[in-house]
Amino acid sequence: MTTAAPRRTTTASELWTNWLPAVERLVPVPVEYRVATLAHQEAARELAIDEAVLENLVGAGFPAEDTPDGLRYDYHDVMNLGLQSGLGRSLAELGERQCMRLAAGQPEAWTTERVTRLRLTATCDAAGCTSCVTIPVPAEPAPKLYEGRLTEWAREETGSMVATVTTRGHRDAPRTDTVRRIHDDLLDRLVSGEYQYGWVPEGLRSRPAAAIEHRTVDCIVAAWQMQQWAEEAGVRARTRRGFLLGLIGVEHAWTEVFEEGRWLLLDPVLAYLGSRHRATHPEFADFTRGSVHNRLLAWDRSVDESLADHDCVAGGHVRVDCRQIPVPRTPA
Ligand SMILES: [Zn+2]
Known part of the structure; x- marks a missing residue:
């Protein structure tokens, strides 16, 4: 069987070395500013992890709201968890890497017209x-x-x-x-x-x-x-x-x-x-x-x-x- 896109599977080592410490380090959006609108599946995709792994992270304390339509997340929390993971695969990290190409190359190139x-x-x-x-x-x-x-x-x-x-x-x-x-x-x-x-x-x-x-x-x-x-x-x-x-x-x-x-x-x-x-x-x-x-x-x-x-x-x-x-x- 072939699939269109390679499936990202989180290894046990990534879970212990990257994701759980990221949940621990994360400074979540304060409750009074939290808007939990992002669906579970969507959040897992933005983090580039399996949905089951995300459930694990919720179990470890990652903020989620239990709604009749399933778990919902604040968009900022999801982006910030991605930044904390350090694996370089989440949407937030990919965007940051793209942007920070301006810091690469030779310094002379930073000032030309x-x-x-x-x-x-x-x-x-x-x-x-x-x-x-x-x-x-x-x-x-x-x-x-x-x-x-x-x-x-x-x-x-x-x-x-x-x-x-x-x-x-x-x-x-x-x-x-x-x-x-x-x-x-x-x-x-x-x-x-x-x-x-x-x-x-x-x-x-x-x-x-x-x-x-x-x-x-x-x-x-x-x-x-x-x-x-x-x-x-x-x-x-x-x-x-x-x-x-x-x-x-x-x-x-x-x-x-x-x-x-x-x-x-x-x-x-x-x-x-x-x-x-x-x-x-x-x-x-x-x-x-x-x-x-x-x-x-x-x-x-x-x-x-x-x-x-x-x-x-x-x-x-x-x-x-x-x-x-x-x-x-x-x-x-
Ligand atoms: Zn307006």
């Missing part, structure tokens, strides 16, 4: 949003913040926006211990597990102080925390939102601090993610302490602002999708 054409689509998650008067519109990116350019910004019939951006990186580094420490303290806490990096539900990431209290940190929460530390140390700081460019762009956030007459970018979350992948160049962690990567596309918005404009009557949250599209050979 790149031209990228993108389609940006904003969608609102509110069920009642179809009655909204204003459909969500992606906000204009601001590559000029880092010496780049926006050379096309056009609306499609669907409401999506097409952008052509030129991005370029540049090298810089902190000159003071205070600023260096802001980056490295955050990185140390991620590496030690004091802060658990992962997917944070929208309701929690919009209250970063509560997220820190629960030890769950994503790029938004990290950017906010660094701004607090900087301001406590008397350093001007602001947060910034944008995308890491790739075939499918990944939403990202980071911090800028003002030091000796210029703004400096701090992005220890990228250093941490890079440290989890073998292909990462050894200089990458240094690079995230002050430099700008050419795959970073900035918006002139902070972590408490959205990347889309939308007055939602249904109180929805807007998500922006960013996909690379081919650059036409001849200008239109």
Whole structure:
């Protein structure tokens, strides 16, 4: 008998060495933010494990809700368990590996000029949003913040926006211990597990102080925390939102601090993610302490602002999708 796709069977050793410790380490989504909508079969698929193995993990304490339709999970818990497994097969890990290819290769390639054409689509998650008067519109990116350019910004019939951006990186580094420490303290806490990096539900990431209290940190929460530390140390700081460019762009956030007459970018979350992948160049962690990567596309918005404009009557949250599209050979 042949099957279309190879069946992933979890070995006993993987169960004991990877999955059960992952359940133990996992900082679950706090109950008040948990939305258990992901079906058992779907969760097993995202983790790349058998359904029976997932039942075992529930027995070991992985949060699940028993519903008339079977076990249901919070999406963030499932993604975060995948990240904790360290096997590299879960959907969350595959996405991270894809994204972190930007940390591979030679450092010179991180700062050269790149031209990228993108389609940006904003969608609102509110069920009642179809009655909204204003459909969500992606906000204009601001590559000029880092010496780049926006050379096309056009609306499609669907409401999506097409952008052509030129991005370029540049090298810089902190000159003071205070600023260096802001980056490295955050990185140390991620590496030690004091802060658990992962997917944070929208309701929690919009209250970063509560997220820190629960030890769950994503790029938004990290950017906010660094701004607090900087301001406590008397350093001007602001947060910034944008995308890491790739075939499918990944939403990202980071911090800028003002030091000796210029703004400096701090992005220890990228250093941490890079440290989890073998292909990462050894200089990458240094690079995230002050430099700008050419795959970073900035918006002139902070972590408490959205990347889309939308007055939602249904109180929805807007998500922006960013996909690379081919650059036409001849200008239109
Ligand atoms: Zn809406």
